[in-house]
Amino acid sequence: MNSVIDLQLQHRSIRKFKKEALSEEIVSKLVKAGQHAATSNYAQSYSIISITDPKKKKAIAEIGQQAHIAESGHLFIMLADQSRNASIVAKQGGSTNIFSSFDKFFIGATDAILAAQNIIIAAESLGLGGVILGCILNQVDELSTLLKLPPLVVPVLGISLGYPDQEPQLKPRMPEDLIHFENSYPQKDNISAQLEEYDNTVTEYYSARDSNKRFETFAQMVTDWSLQTNPGRLKMLGNIQKQDMAKF
Amino acid sequence: MNSVIDLQLQHRSIRKFKKEALSEEIVSKLVKAGQHAATSNYAQSYSIISITDPKKKKAIAEIGQQAHIAESGHLFIMLADQSRNASIVAKQGGSTNIFSSFDKFFIGATDAILAAQNIIIAAESLGLGGVILGCILNQVDELSTLLKLPPLVVPVLGISLGYPDQEPQLKPRMPEDLIHFENSYPQKDNISAQLEEYDNTVTEYYSARDSNKRFETFAQMVTDWSLQTNPGRLKMLGNIQKQDMAKF
Numbered sequence: 001m002n003s004v005i006d007l008q009l010q011h012r013s014i015r016k017f018k019k020e021a022l023s024e025e026i027v028s029k030l031v032k033a034g035q036h037a038a039t040s041n042y043a044q045s046y047s048i049i050s051i052t053d054p055k056k057k058k059a060i061a062e063i064g065q066q067a068h069i070a071e072s073g074h075l076f077i078m079l080a081d082q083s084r085n086a087s088i089v090a091k092q093g094g095s096t097n098i099f100s101s102f103d104k105f106f107i108g109a110t111d112a113i114l115a116a117q118n119i120i121i122a123a124e125s126l127g128l129g130g131v132i133l134g135c136i137l138n139q140v141d142e143l144s145t146l147l148k149l150p151p152l153v154v155p156v157l158g159i160s161l162g163y164p165d166q167e168p169q170l171k172p173r174m175p176e177d178l179i180h181f182e183n184s185y186p187q188k189d190n191i192s193a194q195l196e197e198y199d200n201t202v203t204e205y206y207s208a209r210d211s212n213k214r215f216e217t218f219a220q221m222v223t224d225w226s227l228q229t230n231p232g233r234l235k236m237l238g239n240i241q242k243q244d245m246a247k248f
Numbered sequence: 249m250n251s252v253i254d255l256q257l258q259h260r261s262i263r264k265f266k267k268e269a270l271s272e273e274i275v276s277k278l279v280k281a282g283q284h285a286a287t288s289n290y291a292q293s294y295s296i297i298s299i300t301d302p303k304k305k306k307a308i309a310e311i312g313q314q315a316h317i318a319e320s321g322h323l324f325i326m327l328a329d330q331s332r333n334a335s336i337v338a339k340q341g342g343s344t345n346i347f348s349s350f351d352k353f354f355i356g357a358t359d360a361i362l363a364a365q366n367i368i369i370a371a372e373s374l375g376l377g378g379v380i381l382g383c384i385l386n387q388v389d390e391l392s393t394l395l396k397l398p399p400l401v402v403p404v405l406g407i408s409l410g411y412p413d414q415e416p417q418l419k420p421r422m423p424e425d426l427i428h429f430e431n432s433y434p435q436k437d438n439i440s441a442q443l444e445e446y447d448n449t450v451t452e453y454y455s456a457r458d459s460n461k462r463f464e465t466f467a468q469m470v471t472d473w474s475l476q477t478n479p480g481r482l483k484m485l486g487n488i489q490k491q492d493m494a495k496f
Binding site: 032044049083095104125130147215246 | 251254298327331332333337339347354362366370380395430431465473474
């Protein structure tokens with residue numbers, strides 16, 4: 001491997017941070033790294049909001065139902081954003097209708113997520129740690145109001161960053177042949193044996209952890225997860241459409 | 249900066265490659281780097297298909313309407329995948345209905361896109377280059393048939409990789425204050441002046457390029473882009489729903 005890939009392979013989610021905020025200089029570096037990810041058609045259909053107001057951080061921690069968010073060293077909210085592009089097109093006298101398509105929503109979301117991964121990697125290269133927050137999507141409507149998002153802008157994920165104050169173990173990923181295929185999706189008949197082996201790996205991982213011994217197998221974890229969807233998440237597409245996106 | 253961030257800031261899309269396929273060892277390394285990106289709830293709701301069959305590569309180049317895809321050194325298709333999770337839950341006797349929600353589709357897409365950016369960064373750290381292919385979404389139905397995707401699996405993006413045979417210039421990104429905000433989305437009144445400055449930057453970039461002098465300003469480029477949506481893209485959500493995803 002090399003130092004970049006080594007860094008990637010060391011990734012773990014950090015949710016407990018020292019009481020030290022990121023400097024403006026570091027935040028700006030991270031944004032720059034994010035901006036240099038690929039962007040569809042060079043359109044840069046996303047934006048980033050840094051949440052520095054402690055009240056807003058707390059409100060977002062409540063939306064995400066994760067108290068640690070309020071204690072992060074820095075909190076980014078990544079947005080799919082076609083509002084800026086629509087303004088440009090309107091000024092040129094063009095129709096902005098296309099920006100309400102599912103296609104343009106998904107382009108914005110993809111841009112934002114690619115940038116997010118660059119931000120995480122850049123942060124980890126600076127000795128920081130963090131966690132991607134899908135939980136901000138529990139209430140897309142409330143979060144959109146809190147951040148004063150105009151039409152054609154929706155939240156996609158959050159990134160909580162800081163100086164790590166915990167050292168969690170690496171979570172073992174699936175064996176490659178359960179997730180990486182060649183030329184077509186495989187028939188299902190023979191994944192059971194491989195999954196059983198992975199179940200054992202996950203059991204070992206959980207039993208070696210000092211705390212939070214949550215699940216015995218991967219199968220149990222996934223089954224539990226399938227039963228625990230936040231009701232607000234089932235309003236996500238509707239709430240995105242209220243922001244005038246993903247409508248057709 | 250540091251060597252990781254320096255690498256990120258040097259990213260440019262590479263679409264022309266030397267006639268040398270990636271070794272299996274390198275492909276495996278890249279998949280491993282991708283797998284170590286964050287994954288929502290540890291569920292790993294995505295899969296990766298490597299396209300090595302020249303006929304399938306050509307078919308995908310036709311779907312994407314980009315001939316260079318057929319000549320890539322390696323082609324990955326990233327998939328949002330809840331099929332594996334649904335199989336596990338079904339085996340445990342649980343209901344799999346939730347996997348057809350928009351929420352679970354978006355979780356799978358996010359997992360796949362985070363992994364994709366890790367793959368690109370890992371590839372670039374090894375001296376490879378590549379380009380993210382949103383264009384595979386022109387015909388989600390055809391691509392799903394070509395790759396024999398079962399229900400609860402949809403393509404999200406492609407990654408074309410190889411040994412670079414071109415040295416494009418860096419595309420200048422927007423100034424930070426057009427894309428990065430604090431605590432709330434800004435009012436629109438004063439972005440015109442900043443956008444005009446960025447228009448000039450883009451004009452300089454295009455006029456300095458040896459080939460493909462396409463647009464004079466960022467505003468013209470975005471306006472042109474708003475007029476050129478592939479008709480198949482407007483069927484994307486419907487095609488995803490045909491795969492039993494994003495239905496509620």
